[in-house]
Amino acid sequence: MEILESINWGILLPILVIQLILLVVAIIDLIRIEKTNGPKWLWVLLILFVNIIGPVLYFVIGRRNQ
């Protein structure tokens, strides 16, 4: 656990917050959107578990352009 203490959280925290914003925006949009490209549950998993790339991928190809 000493490795966790040696890290300066002031440096990493802003980045974690930004990642969280990205994730939350993607999830909120996924809940509100009617239909996605591909099954919705798959996008939930991708957004939650694939860091950064998941939400970005959702915005690029998951949202169906009507």
Place this chain on the structure above:
Amino acid sequence: MRQWFILFNKEMLEMARNFKWVWVPIAFILIGVMDPITTYYMPQILDSVGGLPEGTVIEMPTPPAPDILMMSIGQYNMFGVLIIVLITMGLIAGERKSGVAGIILVKPVSFSSYITAKWAGGLLLVWVSYFVGLLASWYYVGILFKWIPFGDFIQAFFTYGIWLSFVLTVTIFFNAFFRSPGVVGFASIATVIVLSLVSGSLSHLLEWSPAQIAGYTGEFLSTHSFPEAMLPTTLLAVGGIVFLLIGAILVFRKKELAA
């Protein structure tokens, strides 16, 4: 001009509605910040990954600050370009496919304002995202390593931005050609890769190729002076942007009138 602003505002509204104004800047920040942080924490990362015999001492020289900022630009050269192509490839092609372009163009809207409004909208989004991303990278390089003078940062920012604008314009150009966003994306990526590869391997022959801009930016960051070829390269890139834009308008006019 009023018409152009209406089209431009429509672009802005669309980008806000599909969250491009949220995720593109965030993606650029994350891409930019990644390298300074991993470079800074490399000893800890190696430690925690383990696998090294007890007592191994690895002396790692800290790279100079400009090199680390340049690493971020190198990431933009890959992932930044990819994101730009991904967000731009459906800009016109997608609208033509869904019929929105038809709805807009039956009205007395000139083809040139339609294309340039889209181009300007995309350009604004890319520049703003790229600015916050590189600013974040510069800030992290500053607090973790050494501060790079802000003037250097601004100059590097604008020089490399020309290449990103060039990539965006290439994608807009292919948008006028093809109807499917996938084909547009593929053609744009292929063009950029071929251009980079050819300019990279024949760099002494193609000193003025816009794909050299990234290299020149790095040279500027470490030596504080641009190579001689920088000016013609910039002019060629800007000329290429204008040429591609005019080409896009001409092709688009021809295709839409025929369709």
